[in-house]
Amino acid sequence: MGAYAKAKELGREAVLEKIDSLGICETGVYREKMTDHLKAAEEAAAKEGEELCLVAALNNADTDCVFLELVKKDPEKIIEGCAIAAIAAGTEKAALVLPEKEEELAASLREKAAPYGVEVRNEFINIRRNACNALIHLAACADLADAFNDCYVPGIYVSVNGGELQKLPEEKKISELADLSEAKAVQVGYRYFTAEECEASLGQLYPANGMIRVLTQKDCIVDDTQKKLHQSRTQSCGKCVFCREGLIQLEFMQTEITAGRGKGEFADLTKEIGEAMCYSTPCSMGQQCAGIALSAMGKFPDEYEAHIKKKSCPAGVCKAFIRIYVDPSDCTGCGDCLDVCPKNCIEGKPKYIHMIDEIDCDRCGKCVEACEEECIHITTGKVPKLPDRLTKVGKFKKKRH
Amino acid sequence: MAVITIDGVKLNVPDGANVLECALENGIYIPHLCHHKDLNPLGSCRMCVVEMEGQEGAVPSCTLKAEDGMVIRTKSEELKRLRMLALELLLAGHPEDCSTCPKYGNCELQMLIQYIGPKTGRLKMRVKGFKENSANPLIVHDMNRCVLCGRCVRACNELRGVKVLDYRKKGMETYVGTLHDKLLADADCRFCQACAEVCPTGTIRDKLASSEKKKEDYVLPCKAECPAHTEIPRYLRAVRDGDMDEAIAIIREKLPIPRILGYICTQACAKECKRNCLSDPMSIRLIKRYAADKDIEKKWRAKSKQLPDTGKKVCVVGAGPAGLTAAYYLRKQGHAVTIKEAMPTAGGTTAYGIPAYRLPRDIIAEEVKLIEEQGVQIECGTKVEKPAELLKDYDAVLMAVGGTVGVRLGMPGNDLPGVLLNADFLRNCALGKETGMGKHVIVLGGGNVAFDCARSAVRLGAESVHLACLEARDKMTADDEEIEQAQEEGIVVHPAQTFERITGEDHVTGVDFMKVKAFYFDENRRAVIEKEEGSELHIEGDTVIFATGQKPDLNEDSGFKLFRGAWIVVNDNTNDKQTSIPGIFAAGDCVYGTKSVVMAVQSGREAASQIDRYLGGDGDISEQLASGKTPDPWIGVIEGFAGEKAFQPQIDPAEERKDNFRLFDHGICDADICAEAGRCLQCDLRLQIHRPRTWGDYADTKEA
Ligand SMILES: Cc1cc2nc3c(=O)[nH]c(=O)nc-3n(C[C@H](O)[C@H](O)[C@H](O)COP(=O)(O)OP(=O)(O)OC[C@H]3O[C@@H](n4cnc5c(N)ncnc54)[C@H](O)[C@@H]3O)c2cc1C
Ligand code: SF4
Ligand code: SF4
Ligand code: SF4
Ligand code: SF4
């Protein structure tokens, strides 16, 4: 007998009892006892006189969507879990909501979901319209299905550095999950942590979006923060002032910093806006998305100081701070770089040392790859003395002093 | 009930009440932007944050529900900081220049900025780069000014149930619009303008909004244009719902002769009807006609007022629309009213000018009967020669003598035998008397009266009927419908002609015309006519009818101060209709010239009120005859609503109508009438929406 059939036979009270006895949690941004969570939703709906609907989805804040793997791998299980949750919540209305862009996935599930009375939709959860619904996470659906297949083991789902989603015991230390020897920072859930902080357990740092990702010396935290903020901006529905406009301001500041135009006051402003966002928004997106910027600036001040004050990107990622030059002593005057440069900013002719006009160069690096002599270099530091006019190969003398 | 404390003030409020509303209702201002009294709370702008005892941090008061014992503070440094931050964030995507914004001076955002204080300039400003969208009728969208408060979305979805507007995203910018940016009409918008009404900024705007007009007038132009200010959308709604008893009660609150008007009203309302911008205007007159024809005299009669007798006596001279109306209301105010009418029956120009094929006489008789039933005495066949003497027997007199004498233009041949005047011709026609008309008729004039003459001539058996006027075709004052129908009946229309002379020795033989090249008024407001050389035109005929205006049957002997020797001068056309003879008032066409029946009705109403006051009453002639239930703001979706065309009345073909005086327009049929009434945009619904409350409404609330 399938998990759902079992649950249905048991009836609501017994289902709730079982969920309670296994200690199953709703695994949203915060973990909370599933039975408490469902009861609270039931009360809210009753108070407003609305019909309760069970809605299983990802968190709005989740831009990486690693949990979709659960759905892709075993759709039936998630659908069953969703239907079981509906029994537990005491409603016949259940919906499985997938991100807007996952239309194909949703379409492939509809037929399977129909017999369970589960509707499959694509939408970004409108938190206000769902005020009277029981919202649960897809991962919680997996737990519920396991529970009624009698194979439930407690634990937390994580994907380390983009690897497969796995369920691990919550006592597991983060430092045991990934090699942190090269780590500059670690993204755990919606924030960055230092390597030292990763001595904490999964349960303590709780990656609500299942993400553990190690950033090494080759990664720029400012650049990474900007990208994360941009993803959030793309995903935010934009209805709330603090989420919509706050994200724009936060991203703007990161972009300015990576472009070498960072200002000292950005730290305070990020803190003021970011913190206000957390408690001035109704859904996980607004509440979580500033966390990445707050933790980056709060825990990695050196990175910011390097960008803002020293005008350099320690990882060599931010193009504003790198320089690309042709080494005059190695250039053979082949012209390969000149052919690939999309900005047409390389000057040269056969048998002459090629020169890059730094003003027009946008540091795309195409010439570096094209040069077979490997004499075009990227540096975050000083550039050696270069010819200031076209010079024949071999004729440029490094002046010594 | 719950007792909550806001800023130290204890308030008794219903359990679960909206805390922001509780504050605002009780004189405590909390800044707010996304909140609107008529909409469900959203909590997106965070302007309304407050502090609550026992809870950390600030909470928006618009989504907070009152619970017993709540203690709330609306002012603190931290709240001020948060509101400022919220405002700065909002303004980061808003144009900085208010002076070019049409909302300038009325903008809630602008007022909020004044309240919270100027922003610091530390945030990155951006221009959203949307184009202003004026492609829709009646409504402009200028999304650059949108602050995404979501009021319009809630108004359209939750208040109206039309679901046209929603948040959309284009690239990284959120905005409000229709699905796939369709035109509003294609998205089944109902053009109720609730969105424009609730928008706090200059983003969604009413194209008709004007600083020169009262809001009620541009929002509801049909009612504004109706001289009697009939509650048009209210009765259209009742007709839509099939409730004719309610509809006629609403109509009768303003019009005591609705059936007459249902047949012949000139419909100033429909010319300004906002549906003109979408498809066809509402068939307001025909809908009124339907409701009036179906009058079962139940609802309005039950509520009709009749004040006790005052012992005062009023004489009304003239039983046209103005006189009948005034008499009716004066009687209801408790005065004894007698109408003296020169003609054998009451009705005035509606009976002796307007031909029977447009207004059957039994309808006039029925309307008059209702007025008599109210207690008005009508003495027909009694021409008043010396009005001033009436004051011997009456406490007040109203002159409502209309304009019953035709005007003869000065031109050669204007008094030849065979030359007739509009008023005499139509009167004789109405009385069934010999009109003196021959076989070939030329009507001079281009208004509706001229067409009444021409079409009557056709019906009396004229072999040819020509109609000529000075105005160009598009400037003719007659309705297009009237002109087209006349042409169908064989009348030849000659626009833009000067009348040179009437030819003939001892009888009319025709008229000489010349083509008008240009016709305008010079700087001294004198008419200038330029003629086209060599455009002489002669039309043969044995009868000429002047249809070039009418004037009152009065001269200096009447004792009144007159304007241009015929029209009675009153102290003020609207507010004081007393003539130069104290105790005698005047109303209707005899004061301001030939206008319309409904104008005469309104004039009569005003006169009744003023005479009542003159006689010691309070002058309040208003009546609540309908049930007056508030209309449902939820209008829902109707597919293709904007493009719905008018339902047409049933009109007899020219062949069937042109040899008799029978009614030929049978109105809109039973099957179509509710649907026709349902086309109304219900522009009045917008006036139900509460106006915003800004800090200026609260005494000394400016944030310190
Ligand atoms: C041919 C024609 C067609 C029209 N068609 C329309 C139309 O389709 N729709 C519309 O809205 N308007 C129309 N009008 C205009 C409209 O009829 C008048 O504006 C309206 O009737 C004026 O009302 P009133 O009460 O002021 O005067 P009237 O209706 O003219 O009534 C005046 C009354 O006073 C009586 N009277 C005059 N002198 C004396 C006296 N000394 N003693 C006793 N009684 C006297 C007259 O006999 C008459 O009955 C038309 C007018 C004309 C001439
Ligand atoms: S917090 Fe952000 S994502 Fe959530 S509802 Fe508000 S604007 Fe949308
Ligand atoms: S880095 Fe790109 S833009 Fe710059 S010189 Fe090389 S190819 Fe041209
Ligand atoms: S919407 Fe208001 S604040 Fe914005 S420009 Fe117009 S007047 Fe100014
Ligand atoms: S239906 Fe009304 S509220 Fe909705 S868009 Fe149209 S006019 Fe605006």
Ligand code: SF4
């Ligand atoms: S258009 Fe007006 S009402 Fe609608 S969201 Fe924008 S500012 Fe608010």
Ligand code: SF4
């Ligand atoms: S649509 Fe209806 S309410 Fe609006 S102007 Fe026309 S008749 Fe009046």
Ligand code: FES
């Ligand atoms: S959040 Fe309360 S008014 Fe906007």
